[in-house]
Amino acid sequence: AEMGYNVIAADIYGKGIRPQPPEAGKTAGKYKGDRVLYRERLTAALELLKADERTDQSKVAAIGYCFGGTGVLELARAGAEIDGVVSFHGGLDTQKGMEAGKGKVSSKILVLHGAVDPYVPAEQVAAFEKEMNEAGADYQFVSYSGAVHSFTHKEAGDDPAKGAAYNEAADRRSWAAMKAFFAEIFK
Template structure:
């Protein structure tokens, strides 16, 4: 009986020690992009050693926010090494309507957007815990557009996931530069992405023979993963719990397949 109690105590001690070792660490990282100082966030589980599959996160139109930080922690808890990018520059965190103007600057200048995207990707690629053969990117709204632009730039990423991003195709020929897989998670009732954009996106992917998948969530509009968007679909942007959960699971399965092939 005494031996049994000792074993139980040791087991509990080992378990608690393991739990104490597991810690999600968040570290602000300053970096330069074309002369602009940016500040992103590196997030990783300190219990994970060695090089890890790594994910770049691109923020929505208000800049790097609590929403992206939350997603970074969620990914770190799944075992990924994560870097949340800063496209706008350190301290630039606009709110509507200024956010629309700031986002519009990059959507109108895709060369500048790609420069900022590639600078952030470089930070992740140089991180000591990044497995260079297992790098992918996700983005929300403005960032959803961004990860597809990142892929179009010819960046070396295994795949990208766009959550309710803009799906226009301003330079269809750039689809040929895409080296990885593309997953677009879209609200079927999103009024900000016209049918012609969806058609152009799919045509670009098909013409370039990209391995892509477009998933549309019935009843979901723009910003369906963001609780701060409220729940009024008539505004065109609203949170949808079912679509949020389903899209996250879709992403998880995508990454499991993507990185397993490189095991």
């Protein structure tokens, strides 16, 4: 919103459901295990945003962090008609049979990834890139050295050995990358 865009925060879980660790992982797992349901919830939020008269229909994108980063990639895989998606330290995998089909991905994709994120191993990165290449997707993949999961969240602490930690350089650079991506796709 600070950048002048109309925004919406998708409520995937439902009214009053705000899981905290360790329940948060289980609750998110419901949607990670049922990508059809996850996509339905994401699409409903996107349609609500697009229906808002304040939304510039020529400039629609989705961004997400962690679970939300996984979600915006699901929107892209599903062929959502938006200009672009930006995933900050999101999971890159999808369910079998839910992969992006050839020519189905219409939005541009920017993935901002912690190079040593233990939750998104090299095999997942390789599988994602293979999937996007086979789909003919227009994507960029930026990997930040030394960054683990949750690199944009100060609340994650500063111990990368825990698998999730704030990384000031990756946070700053990823935000700049998103702004540059928007400048490109919203010409």
